[in-house]
Amino acid sequence: MSDATEVTGVTDGTDGTGPSGATPLLRVRGLRKIFPVRKGVLRRTVAHVRAVDGVDFDVGTGEILGLVGESGSGKSTTGRLILRLIEPTEGSVELDGKDVRALGGEQLRKARRDMQMVFQDPYSSLDPLATVADVVGEPFQVHFKMSRKERDKKVVELLEQVGLGSHHLRRFPAAFSGGQRQRIAVARALALEPKLIIADEPVSALDMSTQSQVVNLLLDLQQRLGVAFLFIAHDLSIVHHASSRIAVMYLGALVEVGDAEEIYTRPRHPYTEALLSAIPVPDPQVERDRERIVLRGDPPSPLNPPSGCRYHTRCNYAMDICSVEDPQPTPTTSGGTVACHLHTSGPTLNGRPLSELGSVQTIPVRPSTTS
Amino acid sequence: MASAAAPGSGVARPLLEVTDLSVAFKGHKEIVTVVDHASFSLRAGETLGIVGESGSGKTVSSLALLGLLPASARVTGSATFDGRQLVNMPARKLRNVRGNDISIIFQEPMTSLDPSFTVGNQLAEAYRNHRGGSKRAATARAAEMLRLVGIPEPQRRLGEYPHNFSGGMRQRVMIAMSLICSPKLLIADEPTTALDVTIQSQILELLKSLQAELGMAMIFVTHDLGVVASVCDQVSVMYAGQVIEQSPIDDFFTRPLHPYSAGLLDSMPQSVAKGERLRMIAGTVPPPSRIPVGCRFNPRCQYAVEACVVTAPDLEATGDGREVRCIRHAELSLEISR
Structure with a gap:
């Protein structure tokens, strides 16, 4: 794998956290959520969970960012913080330049039209006693006080968008398969023509033959309607496929953000490398030949994250500095950022960090499609 | 192993x-x-x-x-x-x-x-x-x-x-x-x-x-x-309560015998270039109460012919240690490209 970075022309975002170009659609800076842990009769706070601990990223207009x-x-907490389904402790969330955290009441409700959510489990996210017309049409009632007739007309249009027929209008969720339910959930999210959809594990509860149907639907909507997605998932191969950029999170912090293809083929952070290596590849030959990086131990508890770099307890490359100092995001040559001391304090060769010379490299999961 | x-x-x-x-x-x-x-x-x-x-x-x-x-x-x-x-x-x-x-x-x-x-x-x-x-x-x-x-x-x-x-x-x-x-x-x-x-x-x-x-x-x-x-x-x-193929894995991943196997392998993100539409199997798995007549996979199969709708195929040994439940397995060659 040669230095394909420059060739592919991944342009440098201003500070490496965002897509290239003008003001991003969504701009998240220093986002933090600390949950208190309460115990005893007096519900005294005995500890804090730093669920999201200072996260910075952007989502461009019409872009799919994989998290x-x-x-x-x-x-998932990050996704909910953006929508203010959970109130952030600190940090800013700007949608189209407006700080969502400063809004209240009517203004917040309006801002939420632009941001919608699709949840993981379509079996629990749809009210079993509400028909498709009710579920998908409810946003119109809430936001525009439309009549039932107008609503139904809109709902039929939306159902067509997601590949369902108008004959489903009066049916209840129980009549649908998992994939169809997820389509209904997507239709509901689309109702108010949002600019951003936060999709939290939208396919992981689905069967394999329906997963690709829903991924295709999301890609279609992005291309046809220009909706941006924050695609939250644990499956890197699906995220790689659907996203233009990927952000990798570990214990509340982003360890690496960058171009999807780059992250998938040339991960800069040891955790990303291990994560990629852990995914079993559907090819017996590759599985036999490759050296899998087996990570030691379990992820530490967010109640008590390790000092310094929170990954150092499981990292194969950990140095002395890693247990002391928390690494800050630094720009990579391919326009992303990585938070790892290997890139700043690691061993160097010819003045360049080894990690940039391609020593941190995963197995080629499949030949890079860009080369 | x-x-x-x-x-x-x-x-x-x-x-x-x-x-x-x-x-x-x-x-x-x-x-x-x-x-x-x-x-x-x-x-x-x-x-x-x-x-x-x-x-x-x-x-x-x-x-x-x-x-x-x-x-x-x-x-x-x-x-x-x-x-x-x-x-x-x-x-x-x-x-x-x-x-x-x-x-x-x-x-x-x-x-x-x-x-x-x-x-x-x-x-x-x-x-x-x-x-x-x-x-x-x-x-x-x-x-x-x-x-x-x-x-x-x-x-x-x-x-x-x-x-x-x-x-x-x-x-x-x-x-x-x-x-x-x-x-x-x-x-x-x-x-x-x-x-x-x-x-x-x-x-x-x-x-x-x-x-x-x-x-x-x-x-x-x-x-x-x-x-x-x-x-x-x-x-x-x-698939739908039946074994439709049994194969050694190397054969299965390169030359699956049943269209459903091929469909599953093909729908993985690894089978297409990044950002392209994923290949998919149309439709959904039928519930046990609504099993199709003939081959159970026929409504979703792109290779289905008239006979598939009529006859329920048996699980057949192919002679090389593999078994398949598809009447057309001999004429189809389902290679997986990756």
Whole structure:
């Protein structure tokens, strides 16, 4: 793999956190959520969970940003903080230049039209006693006080958008398969013509043959309607496929952000490398030949994250500095950012960090499609 | 792991041979057949993957082998394990097979462990149930097993309760428990689905190394083709209650025989260039009450011809150690490009 970075022309975002170009659609800076842990009769706060601990990223207009991480990494909390379904402790969330956190009441409700959410489990996110017309049409009633007739007309249009027929209008969720339910949930999210949809593990509850149907639907909507997505998932291969950029989260912090293809083929952070290596590849030959990086131990508890770099307890490359100092995001040559001491304090060769010379490299999961 | 033939058996007689296994439940009005004439086999030391989507009957067939289905289930057909017929074996005899010769681990380790007993207590009980002996000996065996599955400080952890363990560690405890009587066959029903990928790879590596060390056979029930490629020697694909293909994995991943197998492999993101539309199988798996006439896959099959709508194909041996349930398998050549 040669230095394909320059060739592919991944342009440098201003500070590496965002897509290239003008003001991003969504701009998240220093986002933090600290949950108190209460115990005893007096509900005294005995500890704090730093679920999301200072996260910076942008989502461009019409862009799909993948947010990956394992359970407990804070990826779902991040999604909910953006919508203010959970109130952030600190930080700013700007949508179209407006700070969502400063809004209240009517203004917040309006801002929420532009941001919608699709949840993981379509079996629990749809009211079993509400028909498709009710579920998908409710936003019109809430926001525009439309009559039932107008609503139904809109709902039929939306159902067509997501590949469902108008004959489904009066049916209840129980009549649908998982994939169809997820389409209904997507139709509901689309109702108010949002600019951004936060999709939290939208396909992981689905069967394999329906997963690709829903991924295709999301890609279609992005291309046809120009909706941007924050695609939250743990499956890097699906995220890689659907996203233009990927942000990797570990224990509440972003360890790496960058171009999807770059992250998938040339991960800069040891955790990203391990995550990629852990995904079993559907090819027995590759599986036999490759050296898998097996990470030691479990992810530490967010109640008590390790000092310094929070990944150092499991990292194969950990140095002395890693347990002391928390690494800050630094720009990479391919226009992303990585928070890892290897890139700033690591060993160098010819004045360049080894990690940039391609020593941190994963197995080629499949030949890079850009080369 | 490469299918070590059973030591001492000249002709590799299968350790487990399942023929025409059917499972039916009595519904409100009619009898619903959930598994329909499933046949598969595996040799000692070998790993068979049973792959299918939800509702395909993959879990029900493995539970049926161990007599773990509710009393309302009607199980017919034959399943010979090491010369013994498992189907309709008297409960008392079956209890002796279960946990002793054949063990099972489930998807969710938390619900499989009793929260009110220590891990050591549960492990020792599993051992003494089958092997008897003193409590002390059983506890020593339990500690040995915890060490085997890579749990640090086994002596101390024996005295802890399941909630003291993380998800990955709980699954290790389950594996330790299932292997404590050195079974010949381990059935793993989606053992890593509830775990994170980095923990999944730890557990898969553990199972592979344990298998190499202990020589047991495994049945891996999963929906993840990556997991199949990583741990299995053979794969059986189930669709709507039927086995539609059984192949060695190298053949399966390069030249699947059944259009459904090919469709599954093709729908993986790895099969197309980044950002392109994923290939997909149209439609959804039919529920057991609405099974199509003829080939069960025909409404979703791009190769379906008139005959497919009329005749229900049999599972046919192709002569090279593979089996397929498709009338057109000989004329179709379904290569997977990647």
